[in-house]
Amino acid sequence: MAAISKRLGALSVFSLLAGWAGTAGAEMALNFPEPAAGVAQEIYDIHMLTSAIATVLLVIIFAFVGYSLYYHRKSRGYRADQRFHETWFGQWSWIIVPILVLGIDLTIAGSAQKTLEKVWEVPKGEDLLDVKVIGHQWWWEYEYLDHSVEIDGKPKPVRVESRYLPEDQAGEDTAGYLRAVDNPLVLPVGKKVRFLHTSADVLHAFWVPELAVKKDAIPGYVTETWVDLTREGRFSGQCAELCGTWHSRMPIEVEVVAEAKFKAWMEGQKQTMLAAAAEAAMDKDWTMEELMEKGRANYNTKCASCHQINGKGLPPAFPALTGGAIVTGPIPAHLDIVLNGKAGTAMVAWNTLTDLELASIITYERNAWGNDTGDLVQPRDIKAARTLAVK
């Protein structure tokens, strides 16, 4: 919270006033951030146009009311014009006013329609980088559909899991409080990108103000947006559709980099994935120490946002795992709830994790925080449970 306390220090009434004057307000944004994509620029422009029209109309309304308030008052001895509604204006205003308003409406709607046609639909027949954006409670998953590695003879898209980093874990070089993530979404500049949005559980919405396009992630739907990235930089956003407890902790970080850098990054991701897959495929008996170490890391990134680092959960929404009936009870029931989730709760099926990840997490849960069951779950146990689930 260091950044916040520093901010609080600067937050006297005086500095607030100074902020208004613009001296301390460098960071205090009043409007959309500078667009980082062509579509965002279009959206920025239509926003500025409608704001300008609205401001002019507001000034006109205020001027008429203000004039009337000043001149047409009894205390000035003004005598009410009882026949005002019978003048030609009074007789015809019911049609004059709607025509004027219609004119303004058509001006706005006409420009808006032009912008809409430019930004709404994904360009057809062009080379776009497809990124599938999957919302989870409460993290983001990005799949680069055009880039894959071969694992077990099947192509797997390169995927990135992006999670909120608590401030004590976030380094100096991050987007700051509530905005830091472990893995950003890396995209190449100058490229058209198509986002395919969907959700694994409840509604979420992908929103990065610099890219402007916002779209809901709906389970069972795939919705799409696209951007043509125009400048490099790191852009922060967050989930914009209320998705439950930690809705405020679903940051998005987009890192737009040069094409060459993107290629290098992508190559690195592929190597990491292959290495992880090779490790997971090793047919060996893992020791308790190895599984506990891997389990702690996996649990802390994937499970701790609900069940907490200390395993105490946040009852009643997120049950405690310390001494919990499932994590200290029979292993099959534990495997079942992790693999298949629990309907009607925030506990989703975690069957997309590898056998090794699941084995390490389950072993960790059964032995951490004084659970001390001594149970060791091996990746092959997970594999067996999966085949059971298929049957």
Next chain:
Amino acid sequence: MSTATIDLEHHGEHEHHGPPKGLKRWLFSTNHKDIGTMYLIFAFTMLFAGGLSAMAIRVELFLPGLQLLEPDLYNNLVTNHALIMIFGAVMPAAAGLANWMIPLMIGAPDMALPRLNNLSFWILPAAATMLILSFIVPFFPGGGTQINTGWTIYPPLSVQVGMSMDFLIFALHMLGISSVLASINIIVTIFNMRVPNMTMMRMPIFVWTWLVTAFLLILVIPVLAGGITMLLFDRHFGTSFFNAAGGGDPVLFQHLFWFFGHPEVYILILPSMGVLASVVPTFSRKPLFGYSSLVGAMIAIMIIGMVVWAHHQYTIGMSLGAVSYFMIGTIIISIPVGLMVFNYIATMWRGAMTFETPMLFAIGILLMFSFGGLTGIMLAVVPADMQYHDSMFVVAHFHYVLMPGAVFGLFAGVFYWLPKWTGHMYDEKLAKLFFWINVISFNITFFPQHFIGLAGMPRRIVDYHAMFTEFNVISSIGGIVFGLSHLLLLYIVIKTVRGGKQAENKAWEGAKGLEWELPSPPPFHSWTTPPKLAAS
């Protein structure tokens, strides 16, 4: 309102049968004024309940970080604030005004269906109990999770919530039944109980607004009831209306909800716009400008307002054709709404204005509601909404529409008719003080939210990035003053009920209408013989 009670009883004694004494008078009441009073007291109580939740929200948002509230409690309060304000405060308050004023304005002795009237009120406290239970049940062991969905209760999130969601669904059903019954009563009263010679086109605009509102309620409340019943079935009876995995559609709920939810905005606003049609001519000492165009405008609002609901859901991935339609439809609403605002400004124009509290609120409404309406046009523009959607800009927008458009209109109505109801003039100095504190702190609260919304702060978040700090601090300070200022309103109302300068029959110099021909307060049975109304 003990003194008022005695006063009314006193007048009642002149009639053949006075009101029953004690609790029975209220519990079994079939009297439109008593029921109207109960509606208003109920709404006032709920205003404070909803206000407390809003103030808790603003305190939490004062600074970044989690200070006061757990995230789920925060989300629960966000849900609770909206539902209490909409269904508990604004709608019952408007119904209270309708109950009190419609019979007085159309020269009727009472509402057409007095027992139904009693039922539609007494469902409310039961429904409010359910609503409050939905808030507090999770605090008990085994009470399940808190309602962290917002008032829109979108599935699948609302399917995850524990039993408190069932309390909420039940409460919404009861609130809906109450509204539909009240609407039936109002429509029947307006169609059948007008004095001879009061044609439809001679009715006060307030009566017209309630006629349109009542029709809207009957048209859209059943759609909400259907949607939440399907939700209940999804939760407990294994259906998959809104579950994609079972062949259902999560977006369907949003369509059902907003098919109700958007007309609901007009349900909240129209009665207050009707109050303006009484207040503005009175204090401008000049006839209402454009009576028939106002009637036309509100019917147009009702019709167009029912076919533009999906502008609340531009981000769900509709086709280009669909969003274009909803955009243009929404922008077109500015024509009848603009005509309404224009007519009120034209009523002030070349009038001889004085600025008693109801008029101050009326002017405040015209200015701030216009502002809210203009940001509404900005929001209707689909490409720009891709940025605004679900940001604090939306929060600022709808508070600028609903506080002036609905709540300030109700305040104006309360101050305007308080002398008629109680027989006492309210304390004008205190009331003006209330107006200024209220309106200024309202603007301090909500104006900065436009900027943090544009800069990228989403709505419904318990914690935010430090770049939004300054405006949130300002907003929270305004919010606390705004919330507390309503204690002054409570004091003024109690003071007026207990005493004050005797109000004349016609409490305001420029007032016109049948309600000002009865004594202040009116006799227990308002018009026992219909007043004479000259043929036009």
